[in-house]
Amino acid sequence: MIIGERRKICVVHLFNSVRVQQSRPIREDEISRLIEKISKSSVANSDQPVNLSEMMISLTNSIICRVALGKRYDDEGIESSRCHAFLQEIQAVLGSFFFSDYFPYMGWADKLTGMISRLEKNFKDFDKFYQEVINEHLDSKRQQGKQEDIIDVLLQIKKERHICGWHGHKRSECDLGYDLLNEAPKTVLKETMRLQPVLPLLLPRETIDKCILDGYEIPPKMMVLVNAWAIGRDPETWENPDEFYPERFIGSSIDMKGQNFELVPFGAGRRSCPGMVMGIVTVELALANLLYKFDWEMPVGMKKEDLDLDSLPGIAMHKKNALRLVPKNHM
């Protein structure tokens, strides 16, 4: 996870300028698959809710794995469950309590609790997994003409070649292309990210030098957490901050790309999210297609007030209770 600044700049460039375009056929193909899956389910079992939480996690995993590693890992199989197990474990470890984060002189306690060996095992597992993926990409017998993924591009950079453009991939037709989106999904996404940022405390930082913030002296080497959740609900910035009101963004210059410190769901500065543009485009497109293709209803007996936004503990917000809604196929 910790990458040097020069490499980071390179990766950000990679994600923002090349990947967004390149990932387009994959993104649209995966969203089409999702829509088809829901359509089938709504025809076969009308009135039955679908588990949207599970489907969105699966959509995210498929897109990221295809764009980054060149294949889907969400189908059944040993390889898939292995990859999912690693991801779940890293989430759990990153969200766990480490004594050394709060009391640096007590690092020994993390060894006693077994957290250090758990972390190291997870890193080793990931290294092994990534090495296998890299070896697959280096294999000369690998299918030629296959869509380039991030590993391919990184290997090219390693060979100090130029990053070449994306070659005329056929666009898979998902129902609503990105070019057709209007303001609505964008404002809904901003409002959702304002109220429910995916990483409420961003990633921890460490101060390099002493600094004074609001009259408080912060010594060097202190862990600093930026509360993006609280920033998004600050009553000095936002009118009726707890209300879900996407229209507030119509005509507003506040964006969530790290330039406006009132809204930082992707962080800001040098360690902000390198996958931001890809993340935004993917969520907006998925949301627009889900709304365009289906009417969504509550399962029988469920009321609006029964919807909850409880989340599981961890560094990233995951819904505790799955969102289950009934898709009505109106096309």
Ligand code: HEM
């Ligand atoms: C809606 C989708 C996404 C959200 C809300 C999101 C949010 C975030 C946030 C808040 C951070 C921490 C930034 C900070 O502390 O300043 C982060 C870091 C990161 N994100 Fe994302 N992200 C998303 C999508 C993605 C995607 C699609 C990728 C890769 C394909 C990605 C890769 C990363 C990486 C590698 C970091 C660590 C950067 C570093 O430590 O320098 N993210 N993300």
